[in-house]
Amino acid sequence: MFQTFDVTSSADAGPARLDALRSVMAERGVDGFVVPREDRFQGEYVAPADERLSWLTGFTGSAGFAVVAQDKAGVFVDGRYRVQVKQQVADVFEPVHWPETTLSDWVKSIGGLDVLAFDPWLHTVAQIEGFEAAFVGTQVSLTPTENLVDLCWADRPLPPLAPMMMYPDDLAGETSSSKRARLAEDLRGAGHRAAFIALPDSIAWLLNVRGSDIARNPVPHAMALLKDDGTVILFCDPRQIGDIELEGVTVSSPDTILDALAATEGPIRLDRARTPYAVAQALTENAIAWGQDPCVLPKARKTDAEIAGAREAHLRDGAAMVRFLAWLDREAPKGALTEIDVVTALEGFRRDTNVLRDISFETICGAGPNGAIVHYRVSEDSNRRVTPGELLLVDSGGQYLDGTTDITRTIAIGPAGDTERTCYTRVLQGMIAISRVRFPKGVRGSDLDALARYPLWLAGQDYDHGTGHGVGAYLCVHEGPQGLSRRATTALEPGMILSNEPGYYREGAFGIRIENLIVVQDAPAVPGGDARAMLDFETLTYVPFDRHLIDVTLLSGDERAWIDQYHSDTLQKIGLRVDGDALDWLKSACAPLSS
Template identity: 45%
Template structure:
């Protein structure tokens, strides 16, 4: 269709034919994924919004798009205000908006394969208060009008060997079986794609930048499992790897299988499973036990092999990023660079390593005002040339078979202003506060979040995203349940106590709309720090080693402890990255890692 307005009109016509007075459009798939395959990019197709989190509602005369603080600017750049109203989450919600806007007696459609059962319950109650009805559709009406909708990926699964996984699939499944026995349940549904990849030690190519395969699974109380995936995606190597303890079914047979579990007590994750799963179990006579997916926590707590893999991947990746920063420093003043040239150069340097499987997300290569968009994704239309007098923010990562990386650095192009240096130094102070934090076992990420914000708060500044997200082991770059984020924020993902073995990002930032953005991000590992006076302590071990640009640091603002941390960090960067570099690259690194003094 020629325009987003045409697409919206076509959807409204389809709703009319389906006898619906509205429809809810989330940005997810049948697995409640954050990042989805191209076939599931319904929100982007309908509205033009390219962010990684959002939703929309379409009524006959009104339409609204819902995003959080990370996308306040971006949504206004990409989505027409003529067709759509902008709604801010969590200040409002789809249910609240529908309660206000839906006419009495309205039939509001939703796809039960794209919403949780809890959301359905809440929205149903809100609409009922207005005399309106929430209606499950059998076919998503967007799919009916999206003529060139891509097909789901047909890529084959690959084995993630014990060499990288550290524990075989049978062990993981039997640990889940033990959990089921303790819960008194017969089986557990696994719907989250990264949980399935981790449990069965397989990887896929069905979601860009996240090595997972489209599948569902049911793990049984005897340690066996039923895996639902298209047969043509499973080669003999994967069949042999899965063994006799895993029964293979076509993915399309999953719903029928759920209906066959009459009388069984089945554990279902209310956050990671769609409403259609609960509905099929109910209709088949199964009883539902609402519990968190049993893969979530053990997947988050990395074993020794996974930790060692992360160390190796981070060291290789750090060398590539260091080479890139040297290239930027030398090439930018000469002119001719832009955001896309820069991100392509960084990709080529990672590819030169010979071990890169994919990026871990679309590189945020953001110059000047684009840096003020925390989740900016460059296009030919938005691409900015490098000029002097502002900042360049690059947030990027790689997928390697032994680990997943995520790093952000901010560098000046030309002479930075005093304000830029002040704000960057405060972001660095927040970063150091997290990196050096000691805290009792049982501490949650929300209790640490303000450590990173305090230097900015002191001058009335802040940032509208979480301070840290969990990271997988050659899996999702955003992995729960751990977070460092305010309770109730859009990125909180619950409020999980931190445990040794979890990997999490440390990424405070500052964004001045229309001018520049700043973020400093390393990955850190939660580690045991021994016994304190009364309680056992945890802390963080930094995993990412790349220089932090000293041109943006006011050393006079740093305490002795902060300055010592920075100089020790740079000494470690030189020790870990230096041996991988030669010639001018190594000379540049040595200069970047020289101690900073007042």
């Protein structure tokens, strides 16, 4: 799954708002201002009140930043967003290819920028330290300030204030008091008196609560201070707590964060990559102990109960997907469907389960050339007819109380061309390689990423996104630190859930992505092998691949056997949950490739 975007930019974003920001900058004596995508919680997902980058520029991608100077303004995006940014931002903003061009490179190239200001709540310690290192030996001075965009944004939405709910202990597999005691012991062992936690999904996991302050992500807007005795100061609006009881937790207003930190005997653990710079700025150096958010790894290592919940959620979701695909196979060749029709129908099949809490992200449904836009989201303006002879890429998921799902299938609408079939098969080979791999303990996602790309690399092809991201347990569909990409440097451990989603995109023509969720597990011993501990992946997602797009002649015998076994397992697991036309479709879709 990928965070999506609406290809129509805001009609108001652009020159007028840029001029307003520059006026405020001039009043404050600021030469430049950095506008990140992140909010103060440093998560990937932000509320409407925190969509500053989108408000200013029209760019709605899930990663990137802008730098505004008096004479130039740049929007920095990586390879995933270069088609998108060209469609969304006004001409007054220069798209900047990042990280090929760094912030310091661009600032130096425009010249005349002495004071570069930033909001210290919207950047992590690591980000600002990186900026400072890049500007050593230059005239540029980095200056924390109030948020200058907010001073221009007259109709800025109010921050969210949704009530929290308790998450059942039997689904979590561990009580909050047990989690806090375990993490407090770790703090004491490290000589740390407390840990500051900024990520909402860390807090949701730690306290066994969920919220709805971020669309599609069941997390609350809150920060916390976990002390070495297992107690917690929870910084949120008391109205978010309502009637729920949180033993060992004191609720305090977010306005008290810096005072509470100052009053806490240190050292306090701060995570450079996840703590707002403003927090570190308020503490003396000897009061800080640098270390990872103590919730991040335990949250990633799912309990047996969480994995059991994920299995059930994926079977339920898989049945909904099969009903959807059977419907699509029947209706799409008629040529009357649009992308919006497809999105609406798919959500309807998930809601028919009667236990869907929400979709887990805005459904990506790209027909023909729209499928080549990796982070595409259909709008009324971009809505395209699903045309026979083209490919349709559908990336979607559901939030269920027992698990979070994320699945991508690419479907041929009518006959598929040889080029599309060849590219699809290479992508499928990469997905199979990850599904089948065995690896020693200590291996990282960055070590495995190339396996998914190898079939494409042989053909001189590639894709500009990671192969997989971590997934939460009725939490965020994007969860760190686990992943499958060049940047995923955390060792994979049993219980970590990841996506496995290689792809290929031909701009202006089609897009292909195939995605299953997988969970790391201890691998069974190999007869005759040594005693080295090995890991592998259990597949969670069971939905057929489009056999019309598989070029069997490109597959090895092992790859064909894997696909046939996967389809046999899919029929066995999902066939019990569907009937009628959907069951007939499933039986045909899961037939052996040789038949």
